[in-house]
């Protein structure tokens with residue numbers, strides 16, 4: 270990828286940005302035309318995607334630059350309504366690329382399905398019986414969805430968890446059977462749900478219990494992705510603060526988010542700014558990713574920071590982020606939603622594992638920028654500086670008024686809607 274075309278990308282017009290992506294070899298001519306025309310869903314597709322459809326709900330679609338992940342350059346598409354997220358991701362990615370980029374590790378992608386059994390007469394015996402019949406259970410699961418087996422995937426492992434009765438007043442004892450399934454390039458909701466319903470009757474026969482439900486778990490602890498980065502302290506200096514001071518403050522920001530759930534939620538929201546935006550742009554199920562991420566943040570019994578920041582022996586800053594990322598390269602609306610298709614084109618048609626690597630890196634970048642701003646100049650300067658246009662629009666500015674109100678707002682002490690409205694009135698009165 271020739272990134273020389275990206276200089277001051279954000280100062281270019283929309284058409285110039287599309288041309289720059291084409292010149293850099295990221296977009297084909299055909300994709301550049303599609304992007305120029307807009308990525309709207311056709312009324313026919315929209316009507317067939319959901320029930321009681323009335324219209325579509327649009328979000329801005331942009332691209333974060335400077336990502337160097339496992340030695341490969343990426344421009345990363347994001348769909349998001351919040352200003353400064355793309356700037357922050359690009360800014361962090363630039364610093365991290367200069368330090369060697371992100372390194373990622375993506376686990377073998379095993380998704381989990383559950384059958385919950387109740388009224389099991391002897392749960393210890395049931396567990397033994399299930400374990401003894403693992404091969405039969407896997408066979409039946411695979412027979413329920415033979416096409417994934419043909420593709421080289423399928424059910425791989427069975428595990429059992431016993432959740433005692435009265436966990437909260439009056440709850441039955443649950444014998445929970447997990448199937449660990451290799452869903453290859455799919456997130457695999459349909460594969461797993463079919464398998465779980467397929468094995469439920471057999472599990473009832475084996476245990477003498479009653480199946481309450483069989484369903485995918487959105488907590489796929491065998492589908493983790495990790496990104497790490499390592500930044501020399503001298504690349505972190507900001508204003509009056511030395512690189513070492515910024516590094517130490519970044520580490521304390523992480524420590525604060527590790528020990529305090531009130532802070533951890535906001536810290537992780539900053540990470541999800543990037544993750545959700547790429548998941549959404551890629552046509553994946555962002556509710557599933559969010560639910561899994563927050564469960565993973567609570568795995569110790571307390572809700573904590575998803576990322577960690579530490580000092581290396583030589584004084585470098587080392588950042589790391591791990592979370593479950595059950596995304597697909599196929600399935601759902603990925604193959605027909607125009608924006609999801611564009612995202613796949615811009616990312617170079619990534620496999621599901623490569624997409625995980627990109628998404629987890631964006632999450633780490635987003636966290637780096639947010640906490641760096643927080644522990645140095647504060648969030649308002651960069652974030653609100655970029656939010657001034659949204660405030661101007663909220664105040665009713667249109668056309669050239671938007672630029673004028675936005676620029677005046679940046680000079681004001683109170684950059685808020687009331688000030689934006691007052692400025693707009695002033696402009697109209699002139």
Ligand SMILES: CC(C)(COP(=O)([O-])OP(=O)([O-])OC[C@H]1O[C@@H](n2cnc3c(N)ncnc32)[C@H](O)[C@@H]1OP(=O)([O-])[O-])[C@@H](O)C(=O)NCCC(=O)NCCSC(=O)C[C@@](C)(O)CC(=O)[O-]
Nearest residue numbers: 277279353354356357359360535536539638639642651652
């Ligand atoms: C906004 C910056 C990046 C400015 O930071 P800066 O240092 O003034 O930026 P710069 O002018 O030195 O530019 C550095 C690079 O940033 C990018 N960049 C710079 N400006 C733009 C722009 N307009 N559009 C696109 N990209 C931009 C661009 O890549 C640029 O490199 P260049 O291309 O010039 O070589 C910085 O202040 C920042 O990262 N702030 C944090 C913003 C943030 O995190 N926003 C998320 C929303 S706040 C929130 O929801 C979560 C939070 C914060 O509460 C989470 C938490 O608490 O942890």
Ligand SMILES: NC(=O)C1=CN([C@@H]2O[C@H](COP(=O)(O)OP(=O)(O)OC[C@H]3O[C@@H](n4cnc5c(N)ncnc54)[C@H](OP(=O)(O)O)[C@@H]3O)[C@@H](O)[C@H]2O)C=CC1
Nearest residue numbers: 416417452453454455456457458459460554557599600601
């Ligand atoms: N998170 C959740 O709890 C739930 C999510 N969903 C929704 O389910 C959708 C995602 O489910 P998913 O099952 O992945 O989607 P799909 O069923 O749409 O697509 C997956 C299918 O694609 C086919 N396929 C083609 N090529 C491959 C390949 N290389 N690797 C794997 N499969 C391939 C397989 O079918 P075949 O082999 O038969 O061709 C596979 O079953 C999302 O829209 C999500 O919102 C639905 C229910 C619950």
